[in-house]
Amino acid sequence: MLRFLRKRLIASAIAMLLVTLVVFVLARIQGDPRALYIDENMSQEMYEALGRELGLDRPLYYQYWVFVSQIATGDLGVSIHQHRPVADIVLERLPATLKLATAGFIFSIVIGVPLGILSAVRRGSAWDFAGRTFAVLGHSLPSFWVAIMAIFIFSVQLRWLPAFGDGGLDHYILPAVALGWAAAGGQMRLMRSAMLETLDSQYVVLARAKGVSQRGVIFKHALRNALLAPLTFAGLTLGSLITGAIIVETVFAWPGLGLLAINAVVASDYAILQGVMIVITFFYIATSLLVDVVYAWVDPRIRYE
Amino acid sequence: MSDATQPIVAAQSATQPTVARRGRGARVRRAFRTYPVVSLTLLLIIVFGAIAAPWLAPYPATHGDLRARHAAPAIVGADSAHLLGADSVGRDVFSRLLYGAQVSLLVAAGTILIAGSLGTLLGLVSGWYGGWIDEAIMRLVDAMNAIPVVLLALVLAVALGPSFALLLGVLALGQWPAFARQVRAETLSLRRRDYVQLARVAGASTGRILGRHILPGVFSTVMVVATNQVGTVILAEAGLSFLGVGVPPPTPSLGGMIADGRLYITDAWWISAFPGIAIALIVLSLVFIGDWLRDRLDPTLRQLE
Numbered sequence: 001m002l003r004f005l006r007k008r009l010i011a012s013a014i015a016m017l018l019v020t021l022v023v024f025v026l027a028r029i030q031g032d033p034r035a036l037y038i039d040e041n042m043s044q045e046m047y048e049a050l051g052r053e054l055g056l057d058r059p060l061y062y063q064y065w066v067f068v069s070q071i072a073t074g075d076l077g078v079s080i081h082q083h084r085p086v087a088d089i090v091l092e093r094l095p096a097t098l099k100l101a102t103a104g105f106i107f108s109i110v111i112g113v114p115l116g117i118l119s120a121v122r123r124g125s126a127w128d129f130a131g132r133t134f135a136v137l138g139h140s141l142p143s144f145w146v147a148i149m150a151i152f153i154f155s156v157q158l159r160w161l162p163a164f165g166d167g168g169l170d171h172y173i174l175p176a177v178a179l180g181w182a183a184a185g186g187q188m189r190l191m192r193s194a195m196l197e198t199l200d201s202q203y204v205v206l207a208r209a210k211g212v213s214q215r216g217v218i219f220k221h222a223l224r225n226a227l228l229a230p231l232t233f234a235g236l237t238l239g240s241l242i243t244g245a246i247i248v249e250t251v252f253a254w255p256g257l258g259l260l261a262i263n264a265v266v267a268s269d270y271a272i273l274q275g276v277m278i279v280i281t282f283f284y285i286a287t288s289l290l291v292d293v294v295y296a297w298v299d300p301r302i303r304y305e
Numbered sequence: 306m307s308d309a310t311q312p313i314v315a316a317q318s319a320t321q322p323t324v325a326r327r328g329r330g331a332r333v334r335r336a337f338r339t340y341p342v343v344s345l346t347l348l349l350i351i352v353f354g355a356i357a358a359p360w361l362a363p364y365p366a367t368h369g370d371l372r373a374r375h376a377a378p379a380i381v382g383a384d385s386a387h388l389l390g391a392d393s394v395g396r397d398v399f400s401r402l403l404y405g406a407q408v409s410l411l412v413a414a415g416t417i418l419i420a421g422s423l424g425t426l427l428g429l430v431s432g433w434y435g436g437w438i439d440e441a442i443m444r445l446v447d448a449m450n451a452i453p454v455v456l457l458a459l460v461l462a463v464a465l466g467p468s469f470a471l472l473l474g475v476l477a478l479g480q481w482p483a484f485a486r487q488v489r490a491e492t493l494s495l496r497r498r499d500y501v502q503l504a505r506v507a508g509a510s511t512g513r514i515l516g517r518h519i520l521p522g523v524f525s526t527v528m529v530v531a532t533n534q535v536g537t538v539i540l541a542e543a544g545l546s547f548l549g550v551g552v553p554p555p556t557p558s559l560g561g562m563i564a565d566g567r568l569y570i571t572d573a574w575w576i577s578a579f580p581g582i583a584i585a586l587i588v589l590s591l592v593f594i595g596d597w598l599r600d601r602l603d604p605t606l607r608q609l610e
Contacts (some may be wrong), residue, residue, distance in 0.1 A: 011447030026464035125463040140588035142540055144547050145563050145581030152570045246545050251567070252321055265459050270498060273463055277456045285451045 008292055012285045019281045023274045024067050028060070030270060041065045076275035081267050086275035090257065094279065097256030100249065101241040105173045112184035113230055116191025120199060120220055120226075131188055138185025141188035143244060147178035147251040164253040183237040187230050192260035194222060198222040226300055235291030239284045246280075311427040324445055344593035347364040351587055355407040362399035366478045378575045385472050390575035392565060398575060401557040402583055408558050409587070412472060413538040419477040424484025425527055429515050431485065443489070454479035455544065462550035476541055480534055487530050491523040517541025526600035534593040536588040543584050559584050 001093050051057055070077075076086035111134075119131035154161045154174060165276040198204060199222050207221045246258030253259065259278050336342060354361060361582040364370075369392070378390035378398070386389075389398040457473045465471060496519065497503060502515050545551030546560030554561060559580040566576025 007444070008447075011444045012451065013449035014444055015451035017456075018448060022457070024461065026460060030464055065579055134591065136592060137585070138594060140536065140540075140585045141585055142543050142547070142560070142563070142581060144544065144560075145577065148563065148567055148570060148577050149581065152574055156571050239453075240449070246453075246455050246459075250436070250548065261456065261459055265463055265548075265550065270463055271462075273456075273460050277453070277460055280453050280456055281451065284453060288451065290366060296342050 005293065005295055007148045007281050008289055012289055014053050015285055016281065020068055020071060021064070023277055027067075027270065027274065028063075031061075038224075052133060056273060058136050071278060076278065077271040079269055079272050081269050082272075086271050089260070090275045090279050093255060093257045093260045096254060097242065097245050097249070097258060098254055100172075100175055100179065100245045101238065102253055103176035104183065104241045104245070104248075105234075105238060107180035108177045108183035108187050108241075109230070111180075113186075113191050113227075116188040116230075117195055117218075117223065117226075119188065119192045119193035123196065127255060128215060131192070133147050134187035135188045137184075138181040141180060141181070143178050144247050146246055147174065150174045150178060152249070175248055175252045178251070182244070183241060186237065187233060191226065194226040195222060204238025208227045228295075230266060230292070231298065232295055235288045235295070238287045238291065242280060242284055242287075306437050317375035329567050339435070340553060340588075341593045341597045343451060344597075345484055347586060348590040348594065351583075351590070352410065353465050354392035354403050355410050357602070358400075358403035362397070362403050364400040366396065366401045366557050366587070369395035378579075386438060389579045390573065392562075392576045393573065398562070398579055402559070402579060403582060405557040405562055406560040406583060406587070407541060408556055409539050410603055412469075412476070412542050412552065414479060414537050415449075415473050416476040416538045416542075417535055420480035420534070421484050421527060422530055423477065425482035425520075425523065425529075426486050427481070429483040429487025429492055429519060429523070432489040433496060433515060433519070435596050439489070442485065446485050449478070449482045455548070456548050456567050459548065467553045469553070472542065472545065475545070477540055479541065480538060483534055484527060484530050485527050491526045495519050495522045496565055528594070529599045529602055532591060532598050536591040539584060539591075 035291075056063065074087050076090065078084065078087050079089060084087060115131045115134065119128040120126070122128055151174065204217055204221050207217050213222070245254075245256060246261060247258045248260050249258030257280060261273055261276045264270075264276070264298055316398045323481060333422065344391050358366075361517065364387075370397065374393060378385065378387065383469065387397050387399065392401070402455055431439045457478070458472075461475060500535055501514060501518050504518050509517075542551055543558070543560030543563070546558040547564045549561075549564065551560055552558035562580040563577045564576075566580075569576060
């Protein structure tokens with residue numbers, strides 16, 4: 001368990017290091033960081049003093065160290081356009097993205113898992129066909145295209161659901177489906193093959209031979225073991241849902257980090273982008289680490305791999 | 306969907322050899338079960354259309370005719386000179402689709418080539434040498450999974466400006482770990498084989514063993530991973546182009562076309578609708594071909610269908 005945890009922690013640390021390094025190098029390529037602070041009242045002396053303050057007279061590795069320690073203390077710099085600390089701006093937007101990702105996640109589980117079970121139990125039936133069509137479409141349709149078409153059909157033509165922004169529960173339906181469809185398809189396929197595998201195994205055959213009812217076999221014997229599969233996938237899904245939200249948010253004008261990032265691209269506000277990147281990577285790593293630990297706890301085999 | 310059930314059906318027909326042996330119809334049905342005929346045909350048509358775009362396209366891809374602005378698609382029965390309609394500056398959607406598919410397929414092929422080479426090389430080295438080299442490469446692979454590629458692309462596009470080289474680099478960065486992981490696993494099992502040990506005893510250099518004895522052995526795995534990843538790459542490229550940091554305009558791209566049509570969705574749904582369908586068709590056919598190839602070349606990866 002400790003060995004497994006250590007491996008995961010090392011990978012997480014490398015990821016964090018790589019992201020900060022890339023962000024740092026790109027920031028330096030962009031030019032003198034003092035350019036952000038210059039105004040008409042600044043003298044040459046102040047300019048140089050600022051350089052010393054920011055550590056620009058020191059070697060690059062030292063500057064990187066300063067950069068990383070600033071991030072560690074929650075200082076993500078200042079936005080050029082909004083004249084506010086990036087950390088504040090990012091934290092303001094974070095809940096909306098997490099809410100959207102959670103909605104997508106719930107959709108993927110609520111639709112994907114039962115559909116997978118149904119497909120496996122009724123293998124070869126119309127249910128199975130429908131389930132697999134749903135899964136393969138989720139895998140092949142671009143989420144933003146689904147989002148635009150859903151707005152066109154359900155908001156513009158039928159006027160059933162709101163097209164834009166955050167609000168009541170009805171605001172979540174279209175974004176959650178657009179975001180979660182691919183993940184739901186993935187869950188469905190995994191659940192289906194895991195369920196087929198356990199339904200095929202000897203202990204299920206034994207349970208059947210003992211005379212356990214079909215319902216008992218499916219829910220008490222097969223499902224319990226098969227449920228491990230969607231749990232492993234959950235970690236991956238959560239991560240991809242958070243990044244997937246970036247694209248979906250732009251379509252639905254959802255006031256989260258994705259929309260913030262895209263507006264920062266348009267405004268060339270590098271500080272904000274760098275903040276979003278660091279915060280999202282952190283969340284991504286934290287969730288997948290958490291899920292992996294839970295998984296190792298549930299399934300002892302993984303610890304000895 | 307039909308080829309997914311192929312193993313079951315094939316097993317049934319094997320027990321009843323008299324049913325489907327003679328006649329042309331039986332042979333055709335057999336071919337449809339054994340090969341992904343529909344997917345292959347579809348992909349070939351798309352690839353042909355993309356390659357022959359300069360000759361097939363009825364209109365130029367980058368110049369519009371403002372008189373044809375938002376011309377309805379003839380395919381839905383409108384009296385129009387544009388098969389799939391025209392966009393908001395009067396450019397023919399069908400022509401742009403052909404050129405866009407060309408760009409998408411080229412970018413995907415380039416990405417797979419770069420990521421495949423890099424991933425295969427690192428996978429070979431990792432699996433062959435083991436020890437701390439293996440540990441370092443595999444932690445890097447794990448770390449790559451935690452880095453949100455979409456955001457990285459946004460950051461890079463702002464810092465360096467969007468370009469084809471950047472697009473290929475970012476996409477390849479997200480794809481090489483899949484290759485490295487599979488190739489490493491394959492190398493680990495191949496290096497213990499007798500013929501590899503014999504080559505070693507015979508005095509072959511490491512480079513020769515890896516290049517002449519292991520590489521051909523992992524080739525089928527690489528092909529399977531490649532076909533399975535092409536679809537992912539095409540979707541990722543479309544997503545980046547949709548966000549405006551992928552294929553730089555005025556080169557038409559499928560994702561960019563969807564973004565163009567977004568604003569006019571109420572007046573001209575066809576601008577966004579058709580590129581999305583095109584992406585879905587490409588990815589769908591690749592998914593089925595990939596599954597078929599996986600079952601053919603690497604049965605160990607097969608899941609219960």
